[in-house]
Amino acid sequence: MGTDFEVTMDEYLPLRDVVFNTLRRAILRGELKPGERLMEIQLANKLGVSRTPIREAIRKLELEGLVLMIPRKGAEVAEITEKNLRDVLEVRCALEELAVQLACERIDEEGVKELRDAGLHFKEVLDSDDITQIAQADEAFHDVIFTATGNSRLIQLLNNLREQMYRYRIEYLKKKECYPILIAEHKEILDAIAGRDKERATRVTSQHINNQVDTVVDTIRHKDE
Structure with missing residues (x-):
């Protein structure tokens, strides 16, 4: 235990x-x-x-x-199932796409700086081998985006979903080969939001989440073999 x-x-x-x-x-x-x-x-x-x-x-x-x-x-x-994973991350994708769109409209220079700092911190903690710390740094990056929306209802919904997502985030972060992809995706999201490019921010966010789905689904299927 x-x-x-x-x-x-x-x-x-x-x-x-x-x-x-x-x-x-x-x-x-x-x-x-x-x-x-x-x-x-x-x-x-x-x-x-x-x-x-x-x-x-x-x-x-x-x-x-x-x-x-x-x-x-x-x-x-309970085991992590593909159905539960897809259910949770479909909702996450819809909410986070909305979040980045609003962030593109509303983020200020201080928010952009916070997002850049959060991305750098995430990159730094990847060397720690502490999955919990890495997951918290990943959450912190996304939290800056959520705060930038200024929408308290959306932030509440995302916070309510946070712990259900955490289980799958941990599974994904166990795959060290995904770290370079994560760093690149965070940078693309940052650049899109800083440039107030809604279309790009939405596309990259969707790709970011779908990559997580594909990786964890692959893990689940290999466990079942």
Whole structure:
């Protein structure tokens, strides 16, 4: 069982919700891996809680499709499926295409500088071999674009989708051969937005996301062979 995830206590949330959020985040970030069994006693000991909130959290995770209950085996983390991947990234593509179009219209010089700095930071952390840090830097690059839209509803929708995307982002970033492509795509997105070229920004963003789909689908299919 993965041991890297941590519980973050929140005085405003019931314990069962804290446990649920902790396990959900660990699954989405790949700290609890697809196919990994969720042992109530081990999880309770790790998080310093009783088995009851663990059991309640597992039930809620099953409803979200992140956990499967296997007869005579118990709970395990659901595998990443091609259908779920495509569902999530189709929505992401539509929202991010809108985001780059609005960013082309509304970004200011400070925003362009922030986006350029975020792209450089992403390039720097690729040498760290820390997938979580790399994923966070990738998110930070896109966050600058979302902020530049000035559309709070769009930002909220993208933030709501963030954790569902994170699971697939982690899978993609495990492929180091994709890093040069990512760097080039980030630069193209930056150049298009800085040049206020909506058509180019939309095209490159779509390509950026579709490359992620193709890579993760290939990973899924090879696992199934």
